Each structure stands twice: as structure tokens, then as C-alpha cells.
Ligand code: 5GP
């Protein structure tokens with residue numbers, strides 16, 4: 001339906017409360033981005049989220065927002081953890097989908113001319129696409145250990161070093177994980193997907209740093225122009241998807257009354273304090289651990305590939321984890337709200353935590369700069385590293401965007417683009433070497449299906465929620 005927006009100030013738009021809306025909704029966007037956001041059902045979905053019990057202050061849409069399952073991708077909602085609810089659709093099917101960046105000491109000159117060799121080696125070493133196994137063949141006890149202990153498991157098994165843990169959110173282990181709350185079916189799906197990218201939008205990209213905007217922070221992050229870095233985007237695979245599905249069905253059965261009051265059944269939510277809310281939270285945290293391990297295994301495998309291709313131990317090439325960010329997650333966090341300090345389930349779906357300098361939950365290494373925020377663009381455009389901004393806590397429950405955001409559906413993309421042409425164009429025009437399981441994937445992920453990441457980041461930076469630190473450009477890319 002029609003949605004009316006009121007301009008609050010530059011880049012801030014509000015849907016004033018009406019009818020059963022409990023709070024206003026806010027869109028953070030420039031005019032051109034707002035026009036794209038208004039083009040699909042995003043605004044309607046955003047408005048619907050303000051009906052969720054316990055939603056606090058306002059529901060938010062980040063500048064890269066677009067339509068999703070019930071809750072927009074790019075959506076943020078802080079929902080009272082005592083009197084509100086938790087909504088699996090507001091976390092997303094791919095629990096802890098996210099990105100991590102690994103730095104290296106290599107420069108673009110070290111890699112130029114060897115892209116083909118590198119992209120082939122990565123494609124051989126890192127499982128992509130649907131099925132296809134993982135870096136590790138997990139048995140049932142392995143999956144349990146991963147769900148319970150996250151990256152600590154990887155450290156014990158020789159797939160990580162100490163530094164990887166100290167450079168990951170929660171040190172790579174979500175303390176509230178409850179593996180017993182994850183169904184056998186979900187665990188079975190995860191077993192042979194440990195260390196796998198999955199399909200479509202997930203990727204591993206070798207990049208070079210093209211710009212730095214904030215010299216001091218770039219230095220603190222270990223980033224400099226011309227340097228080679230690696231960006232890994234994937235999530236919890238079939239395990240997370242099954243878990244989301246399991247809990248959506250149970251909520252529909254057990255909390256039909258709450259559901260009946262919501263404008264969209266895809267927003268199905270478990271009331272805070274209910275057994276189901278606790279179970280879902282524990283299961284989701286276990287899936288978060290699984291996804292961290294997934295990205296860890298792929299990163300470690302990448303180190304081995306680089307050691308092989310460049311014929312040097314990876315430790316001598318400065319291949320250190322810069323940071324890992326989740327962009328499909330709900331976390332219990334304490335925030336200052338209009339009603340005072342509250343514990344909230346902060347739902348970030350297609351949105352990234354962006355805590356500023358000094359926040360106690362930012363790892364010690366980044367306590368003085370703010371947490372790194374990693375924002376992928378596309379395989380033909382830049383990606384960004386930002387630092388959590390000072391205004392994020394008061395404006396967005398400590399959040400910012402997660403990417404450029406889709407402009408068109410996959411179906412539409414396949415009508416507009418031909419995979420082979422996109423691949424050739426990238427190679428010849430921009431020296432970007434792409435390898436994927438299928439041409440259809442390349443068409444679905446063509447740079448033209450995404451919004452302008454520079455514009456998304458411009459808004460984040462101007463609002464002070466995530467500040468520009470560095471920009472990168474793709475060199476090689478593998479995807480599912
Ligand atoms: P999502 O998690 O919503 O699927 O994707 C996150 C973001 O990744 C997208 O909004 C898009 O901007 C970005 N992205 C998708 N494919 C690629 C790619 O191949 N390379 C890079 N650098 N970014 C990508």
C-alpha cells in the first residue's frame with residue numbers, strides 16, 4: 001500500500017505512526033537511494049515491523065535496504081527482550097550470514113599476472129555451490145562441538161590461530177549457544193557443509209586496497225593502498241536455513257494469537273520470556289557459531305592456497321584476520337532508549353553492527369578506533385571498510401548498512417544479463433577474474449543488479465553511523 005514519508009533532516013525520513021503502528025519507522029537514505037527503496041515492498045514491510053510487540057523508538061531501514069522475507073533486508077529493530085518478542089524472519093534464513101576480511105602483506109604487483117592461477121587454485125580448494133561437501137567432513141560430534149564452541153573448536157583442530165579469535169566478534173564463540181535446541185535435521189544438513197561457500201550471492205574475493213580515507217584508522221586496521229586483502233562472504237548454510245524454518249513453523253503453531261495480530265505472517269515472533277523464544281535464541285546462537293567456523297575454515301584454506309601459489313609460508317605473508325562481521329543476527333544488547341536503559345533483542349537483517357570507539361563489546365585491538373565494518377559492493381565495484389561511528393548508538397542501535405543492496409530479483413537479472421558476457425567484460429574491462437559453478441550465478445550477481453555502494457557508504461559516513469576508512473576493488477572472485 002501507499003506509504004507517506006516525512007523528511008526529518010538530511011538523509012533521515014520517517015513514516016509517522018498511524019493505525020496499529022507502535023512506533024514510527026525511519027529510512028536512512030539519499031534521494032536516489034530512497035527512490036530505489038520505494039520501488040518494491042520495502043517501505044510496506046518496514047511499516048509492518050512497527051507492529052511487533054516491544055519494538056522500541058523506531059524501526060529502521062539502512063540505505064542499502066530492499067524487500068526480504070517479511071522483514072526488509074537492511075532492516076534494524078531493537079525489541080524489548082523482557083516484554084517484546086524475537087522474530088526469526090527479522091534475523092533471516094541465513095543466520096550469521098556475514099563477511100570477514102583477511103589482510104596480507106602482498107601488493108597488487110605480487111598478484112598481477114597470476115590472477116588466473118590464483119582463481120583456479122581457490123576454486124579447487126574451496127567448495128562452492130549447492131551440496132559439494134566442505135573443507136572438513138564433519139561427523140555428528142564435530143557438528144555438536146562447532147555449535148557449542150565456535151572458533152575455539154577450529155583452534156583446537158589446527159584450523160585457526162589465537163589471533164583469529166581475538167579479531168572476531170565474541171572471540172568467535174557465542175556464549176548463549178544451545179546445540180540441543182538445533183534439530184537433528186538441521187545438524188544433518190550442516191555436517192557436510194563445514195567450510196563451504198554455498199550458492200549464488202556468497203563469494204570469496206581477492207581484492208586490492210585502492211583508497212584510504214582515514215590514515216590513522218587504516219593504519220590501526222593494518223590497511224594501506226595497493227595492499228592485497230581477501231573478503232569472504234557466507235553464512236550457516238543449510239543448518240541455519242533449517243533452523244529458521246523449524247522455528248517459524250513452531251511459532252506459527254504455538255503462538256498463533258500473537259501472529260493473528262501482525263499484518264504479515266512472515267513476521268512470526270515468539271514472545272520474550274516464552275520457552276520458544278529462549279530455544280530459538282539458543283539455536284540461533286549455535287548457528288552463529290557454525291557460520292563463524294565456516295568462514296574460519298574457508299579463510300584458513302585460503303591461507304594454504306596462497307602459501308602454495310606464492311611458495312611462502314602464509315605466516316610470512318601477514319595473512320591475519322582483520323575482522324568478521326555478522327549481517328543476519330539478533331543479539332541481546334543493552335541500549336539507551338527513550339524509555340531509559342533497556343535490554344533489547346537487536347535484530348539486524350542485512351545490517352551490520354557498527355559500535356564506536358570505547359564500546360566494551362569492541363575487541364581490544366579496535367577499542368580506540370571503533371569496530372571495523374565491512375561493506376561489500378559487487379564483483380565489478382568497490383567494497384568498503386568503515387569504522388563504527390559515534391552516532392550509531394543514538395541513531396541506529398549501533399548499526400549500519402551491509403552491502404550495496406539488490407536492485408533487481410534474480411529472475412529479472414537472468415533476463416537482463418548473460419553470465420559469459422559479464423565474465424568476459426569484467427576480465428577485459430576491469431581485470432577482474434571471476435570463476436563460478438554456473439553462468440547463471442554470474443548473471444544473477446552481475447554488478448548491474450546492485451545499487452551504488454559509494455552512495456550507500458556516503459550516507460553512512462555523513463550520518464556518522466559508519467565512517468569511511470578504506471575502499472577496495474576486486475582482483476579475483478569465486479562464487480557458488
Ligand atoms: P547479501 O548478504 O544481501 O546477499 O549480500 C551482501 C552484499 O554483498 C550485497 O548487497 C552486495 O552489495 C555484495 N556483493 C554481492 N556479490 C558480490 C561480489 O561478488 N563481490 C563483492 N565485493 N560484493 C558482492
Ligand code: MN
Nearest residue numbers: 094097234235
Ligand atoms: Mn547468506
Ligand code: MN
Nearest residue numbers: 097098233327
Ligand atoms: Mn550475506
